[in-house]
Amino acid sequence: xxxxxxxxxxxxxxxxxxxxxxxxxxxxxxxxxxxxxxxxxxxxxxxxxxxxxxxxxxxxxxxxxxxxxxxxxxxxxxxxxxxxxxxxxxxxxxxxxxxxxxxxxxxxxxxxxxxxxxxxxxxxxxxxxxxxxxxxxxxxxxxxxxxxxxxxxxxxxxxxxxxxxxxxxx
Numbered sequence: 001x002x003x004x005x006x007x008x009x010x011x012x013x014x015x016x017x018x019x020x021x022x023x024x025x026x027x028x029x030x031x032x033x034x035x036x037x038x039x040x041x042x043x044x045x046x047x048x049x050x051x052x053x054x055x056x057x058x059x060x061x062x063x064x065x066x067x068x069x070x071x072x073x074x075x076x077x078x079x080x081x082x083x084x085x086x087x088x089x090x091x092x093x094x095x096x097x098x099x100x101x102x103x104x105x106x107x108x109x110x111x112x113x114x115x116x117x118x119x120x121x122x123x124x125x126x127x128x129x130x131x132x133x134x135x136x137x138x139x140x141x142x143x144x145x146x147x148x149x150x151x152x153x154x155x156x157x158x159x160x161x162x163x164x165x166x167x168x169x170x
Contacts, residue, residue: 005129016111055098085152
């Protein structure tokens with residue numbers, strides 16, 4: 001998934017910024033932009049995860065009109081709508097949204113932003129695509145299983161609990 005994400009998003013970045021990225025390092029380079037870039041590089045993964053989950057949350061709120069729940073469970077972050085069951089098409093929209101919305105917002109910054117910002121946004125888009133492995137997995141389940149299907153937490157499950165996201169309707 002990582003190599004596919006790197007190649008796909010890297011290709012998009014190269015298409016929108018065909019001149020590439022060039023900057024010069026020399027003895028008279030200002031330290032403020034370098035420090036800002038390094039801080040951005042450290043903050044980028046956390047900010048990307050927060051924005052990714054926020055996009056899920058906005059769609060969950062739009063479909064349920066209830067405030068979503070956000071959190072971290074072990075090694076992954078989640079946005080959840082406890083007590084709600086979403087149809088396959090609705091859940092597919094929620095799952096795919098960060099993979100569409102973030103590039104739509106980020107690629108113009110990659111194309112026209114300053115070099116440092118452009119590189120950070122491109123790295124964030126790659127990180128977003130790699131980190132969406134759980135979303136891609138659930139998209140695969142939703143597309144593979146035949147018949148009516150609803151996504152939601154099973155009764156008694158904690159929000160974000162892996163394995164409780166879908167139930168078949170019989």
